[in-house]
Amino acid sequence: MNFYKSSILKPYLTTHTLAPENQETPIHHIKRWVTPRKYVYRRNHFSYPTLTPNFFLLSVEGKVKHPLIFNFNTLLSMPSTTAAMVLECSGNKRSYFDPKVYGEQWKDGAISQGIWKGVPLRHLLTLAGLESSVKEVVFEGHDYGPRTDLEGIFSYARSLPLDKALHPDTLIAYELNGKPIPFKHGYPLRLIVPQWYGMASVKWLKRITVIDHEFRGPFQAIDYVYYPHKEDNSEKRPVTNIHVNSTIQQPMPYQLLDTGTHKISGIAYSGEGKIQEVKLSFDGGKTWDSANLKEPYNSPYSWTFWDYTWKVNEKGEYIIMSRAKDSKGNIQPLKAEWNRRGYGYNAIYAIKVKVE
Template sequence: MTQRNRPYLITRNLAPENQESPIHFLKPVVIPPRFLYRRNHFPYPEKELPSSELFINGLVNRPLRIPYHYLLQMDPVDLDVTLECAGNKRAHFEPKVFGEQWESGAISRGVWTGVPLRTLLDYAGVSQNAVEIVFTGTDHGKREDMDKEVFFQRSLPLKKALHPDIIIAFQYNGNPIPYKHGWPFRLIVPNWYAMASVKWLQTITVIDHNFQGPFQTTDYVYYPHKENDNGKRPVTTLHVNSTIQQPLDYTQLDTGTHTISGIAWTGEGTINEVSISLDEGKSWHTAKLKNKPSGKYSWKVWSYTWHVQETGEYTILAKAKDSKGRTQPLVPFWNRKGYGYNAVSTIHVKIV
């Protein structure tokens, strides 16, 4: 990719900075840092503020202060992980919902290097009364629904936190985590939407109750109804999903042979099938999965060769299915805050 035709991030907001990856133009399966989407609730922490030490406290036998260089000396693990913002594709909901109007680029894939969280918790000695683990980043600011400043905090149930593939990362693609993506430490929670992967992580606190912070109980909650909170439930596991990268929506093409390509991902099992429809869902054709096998937390690249001789307008659909039997729906689960959009990926092309 030459400098002259290199894509750029797509800005959704400047204060705080929220920018999409140019997902339709990214060919590498592992995304370079300059193309990682940026999702922030507050301004970036001051560069002098993030400590190069990690603190573990609360209901532990041995509170810990862990220097950055100490983590580097431990046995690291590498995880190829897809991270997707819970609001990715929010702009596609009908009726529309409020929030950052993400299209399809609030998603990334890369190799994160770090130490399993449970290793550090074992060192600290978690109390038998522990219920949840709270993760606090150094980013902070005022919310519209609160009078005071708050830090970004999220929690995980103890059982989830002890999963061996949840890591405290200190590198991305073999280099220190870029500052705008969480340096020096970032929690990485594979298979969950990326709000769980707390950036600029500084403090890990073990508690004996359910955490009630606003980014846990107000935001990142599915509200199925516009007028009330009946049936609300937390946002957690990634839905099965896909995106058509090429051709672009409303492209004009000549008759002949074209490649329809894209990516597919899931939070349960692995992607084992992507189907393409060229007639608005009346019939389906199997696409080719390109990167088999790949990391169990990574997206799959797929393609389909389309031979077309008849001119006219076409609607192209892509539908992914995972090994747990979950399939993308034709109609998404609408919810008031616009999380977890995963209806079939749809584009329109005109053959001339």
Template sequence: MRTPSVRPFLTTRGLVPENQESPVHYIIPETTEPRFHFRRNHFAYPSLSPLSYWLQVEGHVENPLWFSLQDLLALPAVTVPALLECAGNKRGLFEPVVYGEQWEKGAISQGYWTGVPLKTLLEKAVVKEGAAEVVTIGMDRGKRPGTEGSVSFARSLPLEKATHEDTIIAYAYNDRSIPFKMGYPLRLIVPGWYAMASVKWLRQIRVSEESFTGPYQTEDYVCYPDKDSDEGAFPVTEIKLDSSILQPMQRAILPSGSHTIHGIAWSSTGVIARIYVSTDGGTSWSEAELDPEQVGYHWTRWSMEWLDVQPGNYTILSKAVDASGAAQPETAFWNRNGYGYNAVDRVEVKVEE
């Protein structure tokens, strides 16, 4: 009898709205298949009709425009290798614990995004002098706790980031149309920033002279360092330098002998210079081997051979260093919303005879 294949599954953090964690420990290919891509939503999925779909560009521009999907497909396209990481990735590791979806290591995925640079659309609309931000609004909307009525998911980017050559209006993922649950028909992709900036189901682009004050800009996706006040608050923007040990997994029981420790590392630029691994809780460190091909904003794979391991309890750590010389911190910057956890990664294992 043929042995059935075994496949990983998403880890459910919520159903309405749907929030699912990627089985990142078991994903070997460079790109994440759509069925394994993490899902982060604030509302139920929107209703849409691609046959009557138009993208509006308006606000502080000389020439307000509407673009159909066919219009966008006719424009020169670019492909950007980029990972998306939820700002709350690893929230469940914070100490003291914080409220919110208790993501572990799987609120991160990556692939190749194809579309039109946002800059191209803004140039066609002719941005007026004095513009400060570009607001992007999705079709998903609903009731947000603490806010009266329903609101759309909307975010803004400073003009400089909105006009960066790698900030795109994507319509394809890994050479196919973006799946509905990932933002079909159009999704903003902002490489190097946490994924809340990459607005899904995009319906409107608005150029503004003023700072946007929507709740997902000035209340959520803001770091509050103080437990009881808003003092010192600052917005969530660029992805922090980080690494994850993917194998062995936390609390694994291993046989004695030799093993391969492997994982991933990433940053806002994608450029990882070195990875250090400790198998004795940080007393000593060894440099891991990096995958020689670093692609765009994708993560970098790394591995280290752990030889002749004897029975006992072990704490394995990984620490990334980027091209600027910056290193992962020993302790994550605590904030009450639980964003941007990036402490040196830690896995505890037991080795038996």
């Protein structure tokens, strides 16, 4: 085997920080419907927790008629559901906001797609018996640590409105791509929430608490909120559904190309509907050509691969733009809605290339 040849053909995660670990999927080189586990992006607020026997117990408490504690093996024996879905950090593409915002400067790779298997959350809630006053369900992970803006130690905890908690594909997951979830992605139990950004899918799940009021934990009320104004909190709203989006995977930004025929390829996805079309422009958005959509993975939450054959005979610099539209009528905007924490970037994707 030619060691040099085999090694250079393997992409690597792109590292932003190591403590806590935050690394991007090499999305420009992922051509599979299912992202290999070693290439799934990593997003953490704290250092990894220390695995103990308590990780294999999950309590359901609060406004329920029968508080319960489930052990791992019991969950494995329950009716299960499998769902393939996009998992995207709400800060994906944050580095493209103008003006710039603070936070991890993700480019395009805080996104992956996996096949998750687990017990539908609504099954556990049914067993526990919900009281009539229930409004939200809170999920607490085993990871914890300090924040820069508040004093004290905080666990990572998020809530879902009751209707989303009862969604048939909201899962207490224990498998990713046919194997136990890797520890760095939430083993042994992780909440998986379809259609929503990844902050909702709490890792290392410890406790489920059913409440009759609005949850105000810092990762709910401070973080993962759209603040459209720089100086005040007016018109704020929570981050929820994944925005319609597309990414050009090949060619790469600022790549040198020769004249002739080139295949432009990429992905498109949305949290509200299936991708209906992807169009490309080479003249600054004056005209648009339709890309070829590949048959999507058999899941309503899957991304869609697309490609386009580009014949270019004139040398020069070009801007290639991609714009996706979903079945709900959502279209990528020319400019993303700026917000001071940099969530939900989904502007028309654009790269520059030079033909020599």
